[in-house]
Amino acid sequence: MPVYLIRHGQSEFNAVARDGIDPLIYDAPLTALGQSQADRAREMISDLNIQHVICSPLTRAVQTALRIFKDEVPITIEATHREMVCNSCDVGRHPDTLSRDFPDLSFEHLDDHWWHKGPENEHGVPHEPEDVFNKRIEDFVLRLETTATAPFTTRPLAIVGHGLFFQGLVGRLMDNCEIVRYK
Template sequence: MDQKLKVHIIRHAESEYNKAQFEFGGYQAATQFKYEHIGHKYDPNLMDPAITEKGIEQCKLAREKIKELNVKLVIVSPLKRTLQTCHEIFKNSHHKPIFIAQPQFREHMQSTCDIGGNIEESKKDYDYIDFSLVEQYPYQKIWTLYEILQHQQIIYEQKRMSLHKQKIEQIENVIQIIKEKGGNNQEYLQQNSHMLLLDYLKEVHPNFIDTDTETQYRSVIQRQIVKQLAKKHNIKENEDIVIVGHRGNLYQFSNEQNEINYNNNQNMYHNPNNISGVLLDNCDVQAVYI
C-alpha cells in the first residue's frame, strides 16, 4: 500500500460574495431557490469576486498558522478569491514554493462567483503562478465551463458511461449557445463570454450545470493530481504541500473514504461510505492525508 501523503488545505478568505450572501439571508436562504433570497447569486458585480478587508485579516491569521511549515508546492484554484488568498498568505514566504493554478480545484459552478471572469486580470496580478492549465481554453473567461467539459471527456474515455456522454453533449450545447448569443464574434466572445454564461445560469435556475455529485467524483481525480504533482516536483517527506481552495470542493477532497461507484440501474454515482470530510470556514487550515 502506498504511503499516505500529507496535504494542508486552506479555504479562501471571506469574499465579497460571502459578504453579500449573509446580507441576503445566508446560505440556507440561498438554497431555498427563491429569487427574493438570492439577489446576490447572479449579480454581475459579484463575478469572480475579490476578498474583503475582513478576508485580508483572516489571511494574516492563516499565515501565522502555517509559518512553521516547509511549503514547497502550492496548488490553488484559479478563481480570484483563492488566488488573492494565496497571495496574501504567501507573499512574504522565504521558502519560494512552486505555485500552480489548477482548474480541477475550482468550486462547483452554480453562482456568479464561480465563473472565472476575471482570469485575465488575475494572471497579470499573480504572474508568478503557473496558469498554463487555464491558458489552453479558447475563451479563458469561461474556463470553468471548459474544465467541466474536459473533465467529463477524460472520464468518458476511461469508463465509456452514458452519463458522461450526456454531460459532454450538455456542456457542448451550452458553449454553442454562448457562441450564438455572442454572434460568433471571436473578439466579442473573448471579452464577454463570462457574462453570457452568467445569463445562461440565471435562465436555467434552479437547475445547475455543475452538481454536487460531480464535485464528489472530481475529488477522486484531484487526489490523483496531487500525488502526481508531488512526484513530479520531488516533494520530500520534510516538505509540505498546500491547497488553497473552496469549502464544497475541499469537503469532498478531505473525505478519505470517498469512493464513487457507478449504479447501472439508476445511471448515477453514489458514495457507499458516505463519511464526512472537513468543512472549513474562511481561511481555516487543516492537515489531511490522501
C-alpha cells in the first residue's frame, strides 16, 4: 500500500528568504499562498484514500496537514522527519506552545527541545551537521519500511514534511504542497 510525501505550503520564510540571508522568522507559519496551496492539495488527495497522516511538528507542516486533512484523517505528530536545522524557520517551539496553538493534536510525547541541539549562531540557530541529518533520514526510512507498529503500518499513509528532508528521500527538491508517491 502506498505512502505519499507532501511538502508543506509556502511559509512566511519561503516567501521572503533570498540569497542565503536568514529573515529570522522562527518556526515560520504559512502565508496566504501556502494556505491556498494546501487547499488545492486537499482536492488532489481526495481519491488517494489516505488513512493516516504523520506530520512534522514545525508549524508550517502542521498548518498544511490540518488544511488538507481537516478532522477527517488521524494526524500523528512525529519529529524524526523535521527539516534540517539551518535557518530560523527550522527552530521549533516547545510542545506546550504547540498544544496551545493546535489543541486537537498531541505534542506531549515530544521532548521539550525536539529540534537539533548544538552550538547556536548569534540568532539562536543550531546548525545541524549534514552527517547527523543524513543519519536521521536513514533512521526514518528504516522505520518507514520495516516498522510493524502504527501509525507507520497504516496505509495509504501521508507524510507531511519538508523540502530538504524529502529531497533526501526522493532525490530532488519538491515544490510547496507537491504530493509524491514514495517508492
